[in-house]
Amino acid sequence: MKNFGYIQSNADHTLFLKHDGRRLTALIVCVDDIVVTGNDTGEQLKLQKYLSPEFEMKDLGDLKYFLGIEVARSTTGIFLSQQKYVLDLFTETGMLGCKPVDTPIEMYHKLCEDMDQEPSNKEQYQCLVGRLIYLAHTKPDIAYDVSVVSQFMHSPSVSHRNAVDRILIYLKAGPGKGLTVSRNRDLEVVGYTDADWVAPLLTDTLLQVTSLLWEVT
Known part of the structure; x- marks a missing residue:
């Protein structure tokens, strides 16, 4: 070359x-x-x-399938997804019949390394997290959550495995979701999210301010 x-x-x-x-x-x-x-x-x-x-x-x-990534073309651009990869993962883990959840991780999660927690199978945990890391290429909405569970690869507990399972259950809601590369000359990267992180933060702040004003008066 x-x-x-x-x-x-x-x-x-x-x-x-x-x-x-x-x-x-x-x-x-x-x-x-x-x-x-x-x-x-x-x-x-x-x-x-x-x-x-x-x-x-x-x-x-034309490229249609490569390394678990499906490629679909249209007049508007290219769509990348990993639907088969996700469904195969559900089958392997026995979670094909699970009911989906709205978020990939619990709100205000407190995952941490606790030596007193019941340990989980290390090899299975590492394998699942590795698969999820690869899935994040076309599903950036799980990127943060995968980064959290990947911090416990060396010594996972049952609570960590439950967090991994929740990400899988979340994916059940839309296994065919992916990324669209639009056919235009605009190189700007645009992302959308339905997670409202601002409202809870503002609510907590207002409650603290209100409490402070009440104490002062």
Whole structure:
């Protein structure tokens, strides 16, 4: 790839990039799969011809499924999701019939490391949290919660495992939810959330101020 004018990414050594003015071609390798994308169709054809004598390759067409991530295209853009990945996780954990909850973690949670708590299976806990970390790529709404439970990978307790299970139960409400990459030239990243963190904070503050004024008067 380097001999063909591509630059290897320092962030991910399996990613190779080639810039030609406003044209960009990217290639990423995962074991025996290669994904090629970009806005230079001619370069992609040249790259395929260049690599063919070195490797036995088969063109599978447009990307639809890669490393558990489903790719759906439309006139408005590209939609990324991990629905099959989530459903497989439900099946493996026996939680396919669970009823969903509205939030991935309890409000005002107090998860901490407590040596007196009943321990949980360490290997299972680490495996589940690892799967959730990968899911956060297309489900950023669980990113904070996963970061919380991942702090107890070395010594998980039953309460920590219950928190992990709650994240899974939350995912049951929308296993097909994901990220939409709109087809436009705007590079601004926009996010939405229905979590109202401001109201409880303001309520607590007003109660404290009211209490203080009452004591002063």
